[in-house]
Amino acid sequence: MLRDLSALKENVVSLASFVVIIVIWWVVATFGSIPAFILPSPVAVVSATLERAVDGLLWSDSLASASRVLIGFLIAAATALPLGILMGASPLARAAAEPLIGFIRYMPVSAFLPLTLIWAGIEEAQKWLLIWIGTFFSQTMMFMDAVKRVPVDLLNVGHTLGFSKAKILRRIILPWAMPGIWDALRITLAWSWSWLILAELVAAGMGLGYRMSVDQRYLRTAEIFSAVIFIGLIGLASDQMMKFAGRKLFSWAEGGKL
Amino acid sequence: MNAAQPVKLVLDRVTKRFGDATTGLLALDKFDLSIDENSFVALVGPSGCGKSTALNIVAGLEQASSGIIMVDGREVTGPGRDRGVVFQSYTLMPWLTVAENVEFALIDEFDKARRRVIALEHLQLVGLGDFAGHYPSQLSGGMRQRVAIARSLSYRPKVLLMDEPFGALDAMTRYQMQELLLRIWDEHKLTVLFITHDIEEAVFLADRAILMSARPGRIKLEIAIDLPRPRGNEIRTSEHFQRLKRELLSAVNAAGH
């Protein structure tokens, strides 16, 4: 009972802070002397959102953006998984690839934008490429880390049971690393959205980022606010879903692994 | 236990140097040991004297720098299912249930139904028949080690290697585990190499207690534990038990640790 009550209190407090911010925003936008193209009121943002939802633009843009994120993210994950696992399991592969990947990871992703345009044009492939550059290297390092952390004693159990290398990988290393791999996927999915918006702002014919670049030209600030908040909500929802699924799938890893 | 038993496990001048071949740390120096079939040998020594190194070499997890290890007259070159190992740390797979952890040792050996039967048999043996569906995180340390023992016995290794398996347990649990281990050993007829830094544990369990010197590990003293079997916890207070314990203790103190 006590726990329930404090959880309820927590929710009330977090909700209250949202309400307070929105009220302040509303007051400043309505009674302050700031022009609407700088700070639109929350009411204007909601009505802009509703308008876009009714005429369907919101949904077609969201769909275009979400499918780009999903494809780019999946390509990155599919390429990073084998390499990350290999690097985690083999010191030789690690020695060969870790310094290089570790270095590339510190290059600013946004600086690759011109190159993606030269290499992949302005169509879908360019969006995927930027997402790939923005997530692949970090994913690889995170997957490697998850695999590397398998306790030696568990590997030794496999050895003493006469397991082959492949069997140790399948039966011990991968199950152990899965929660860490899932977490890395969850974190990098959120990044993928940032890189996609960046790519769409520069070159696209549809998508939430593209729409914002058009809105900016016409000073439709309420629409831009609406898009930013909407992207945030999509990110929050997908993150919560991944978290929930992770808890269901890997309940054994809750509160420490051993 | 007597001269009629064939030799099961032999370590012949086993030397282990970590790191550089000449200047590296010498953990074992021409270590000799021979263990008869179905006997229980305890290796006792101060922390860092090379006990785990010796056991890991026998298990095939570590390579000797020189010397030979033989099981049933055949040279050991790597890990194998003829030798089961119980480690000091908890080594159950946390994503598997207790029963699945025992079955883990039998994957690809039997079909699923047969695996389950063998797993349950061995869980009953260690008194955990009712915990088949639990996860390791729901078990106490002693229970986890019992599952690990069940897992090691399930595939019938010829030799059981135990590296301070009860070292992390509280004294009461340790006593219970020692009695349980002796009961299983009596029933199963197993060759056991048991490592401990606890002299009382060695005296209670073993047929022979072998005391190692500080690094590099060499055998300093070996005594036959001629206490009657089966042994129960009440034997710990007997004069005979205490005398054997004193004998080992004085040898330890003579070294001046």
Ligand SMILES: Nc1ncnc2c1ncn2[C@@H]1O[C@H](COP(=O)(O)OP(=O)(O)O)[C@@H](O)[C@H]1O
């Ligand atoms: N992989 C290793 N590399 C270098 N030194 C090691 C390694 N493993 C053990 N040692 C050293 O060898 C000695 C014996 O270790 P160990 O066999 O674990 O001792 P014990 O089990 O008797 O406590 C210790 O000094 C330890 O630090």
Ligand SMILES: [Mg+2]
């Ligand atoms: Mg040790």
